[in-house]
Amino acid sequence: MKIHTKAVHAGDRKKAQSQIPVATPVHFAASWITEDTAELDRIFGDEQKGFSYSRYDNPTNAALEELMTSLESGAGALACASGMAALEHALKAALLDRRKSVVCARDIYGATIKLLMDVLGPFGIETAFVDTNDLAAVAQALDEHKPGALLMETISNPLLRVGALDEIAKLCRARSAALIVDNTFASPLLMRPLELGAHLVVHSTTKYLGGHGDTLGGLVISDEEHLATVRRLSRVAGPVLGPMEAFLTMRGVKTFALRMERQCHNARALAAWLRAHPRVAAVYYPDDPAHPDAAVVRRLLPEGLYGGMVSFEIAGLERTGIFAFLDRLKLIVKATSLGDVHTMVLHPWISSHRDVPMKQKERMGIKENLVRLSVGIEAVEDIISDLEQALA
Ligand SMILES: Cc1ncc(COP(=O)(O)O)c(C=O)c1O
Known part of the structure; x- marks a missing residue:
């Protein structure tokens, strides 16, 4: 199915009852009542799909996550409160079982540099910057720093450099480093990093996906390998998007x-x-x-x-x-x-x-x-x- 078609159909219209709303409603609920406690036990234990608490999962967010998983060819996604929250969450998920260091593209959004240096740095996560438009320099940086993750943008902010993502993915995979890609500038219409070998894709949905300047949001779209970690960490850390923002973002994504x-x-x-x-x-x-x-x-x-x-x-x-x-x-x-x-x-x-x-x-x-x-x-x-x- 073409991306234009997926954008208007994926995620919506769940068959939970005989009348199905054409657009996913905004589920303003912090928690859900489950009459059967044995069923709640299965939901908590991840043996059955269902909703218990909005920090874990919310039907409006789930619809947006399903939509973006489809558009980015991922295994699953997490809707976050902002693009920066999504970036931080993706970095934590990638580094959980890896070396606590990052190689980051030199050409990148200013706040991403600050996230690495001022927020994650004091927690012991080291960052080295590299020109990701120079493949030899990328290979050298990966060999020298042996990072847990490499972070880059598809089209860089603000000078619009385009790195060889497919080649960089090969370099990362050969060294077991996770490749995290901020796809905000390109959007999944222009590039789908998971198809090119990335492990985690991040969006500030505040930008092209929301598109109307009315809502802040972010998304992590994950491959199969990192999905359970992305979801598990989020249950506790709680960087999640509110349901109204999820609704507005989803409305934006359709166009x-x-x-x-x-x-x-x-x-x-x-x-x-x-x-x-x-x-x-x-x-x-x-x-x-x-x-x-x-x-x-x-x-x-x-x-x-x-x-x-x-x-x-x-x-x-x-x-x-x-x-x-x-x-x-x-x-x-x-x-x-x-x-x-x-x-x-x-x-x-x-x-x-x-x-x-x-x-x-x-x-x-x-x-x-x-x-x-x-x-x-x-x-x-x-x-x-x-x-x-x-x-x-
Ligand atoms: C490329 C890029 N990534 C991430 C962000 C952060 O997004 P947010 O403002 O939604 O946290 C921005 C914001 O300008 C951005 O330009």
Whole structure:
């Protein structure tokens, strides 16, 4: 079944009674009554499927988890309260029976770096950063640090690098390291990391999957090997999503493939327009034949679908010039997120990558005049008009 079809059918319409709601209801219950205590005993013991307590499982969350398991070709999933909660949970599940160290892609979301350094670091989890676009460097880092897990993004935030996930999966598997992939930027329309050999996939569903800027959430989609650990740890640690958010996310997911296609087409048109603009010094978008990862892009991304994010540098502008440019935008929403139906702009230097140490920002290639656009579903001419007047 194609992903567009799965997105509108999977997870919903459980045959628990003769009238079946077309959409999964929001189950606002902290716990369930089971008349037969022997049955409750089987549910607690995982011998029978059923619901007992919402920290363990909730029917609305279960529907979303089933949907995302289907879209990402996983064995199962866990809906979490945010993308960061999902990342932390995936790392804990991967490292539980492995060495407590991580090799992390150098090009990655700023808060992910902080999660590793400031949250997990003090608990003894060591992190080494590597350029995941250099396979020899990845192999060397794996051999040197012998990490329990390697963490990377499919399309990196904010410079849109695309690593050879399939090759990296082979390197990890040969060394028994778990490969955890944040697939937020690509979405399962563009890439399905579990099909390429990853062990755990993470999403911030706050972005493309939710898509409407109205709900925070995250998901861990697991392979067979890690699923029991993902679910077991969550029962105790309780990083779970609320049922209302699960409902909203699921509603968003139904249209994500359509939105994503439109966003990819708009982003491609915008990247071409920006490249031709005299005030634009550099454009980062994976359709560029001169993109440093062009060969990987051709191999791993579907033809014509290179994501809805475009980053660019404005020539000759420092901090205050960038601020003035941002303040001139009228249609494009200045807000700290991405993947929504409306086009959004962000200044990585002061927001998503604000706390990344200066040296690391330099190594990543993030400059003060870099602007990151999350392209929406509007008519692309209107987005261009807004950029044109703000760049003038
Ligand atoms: C690539 C990526 N992963 C994870 C996250 C974290 O998601 P959340 O804000 O839902 O915790 C973000 C947030 O911007 C992100 O861009």
